[in-house]
Amino acid sequence: MTEQPIGPILDGLGTAIELDDGDLVASAFVIAKVIDKDGDVSLAIASSDGLSWIEQNGLLASAQQIINQTSIGRKGDE
Template structure:
């Protein structure tokens, strides 16, 4: 296994984020589905520097809550 920068990989997948002028991304946790050379599927994640385990848990719990609540508007959703 070789560590690789995640930016070019995400760019290649066409991922974007909707930010307003002046918005600042303070930290990131990226979860990816990996299809291995032998066809096995696994999950991997990467974290921005300085992201504590408390922050990781908070981001994960918040994301899960937003994704599971249809009534909660998310940026990028068609209204």
């Protein structure tokens, strides 16, 4: 297994974030579904330098709350 920069991978998946002029992304926590050559599925986690496990948990919990709130009533989003 080799470490790879995540930016080009996310770009290739069409991932984007909405930011206003002057906004600064202070840290990032990425969760990815990985399928290996045998078809086995695993979870990969990456975070920006200096992001502690406490901050990772906070970002994850906050994201889960947002996803839960915005997914109520959505059709076609599985």
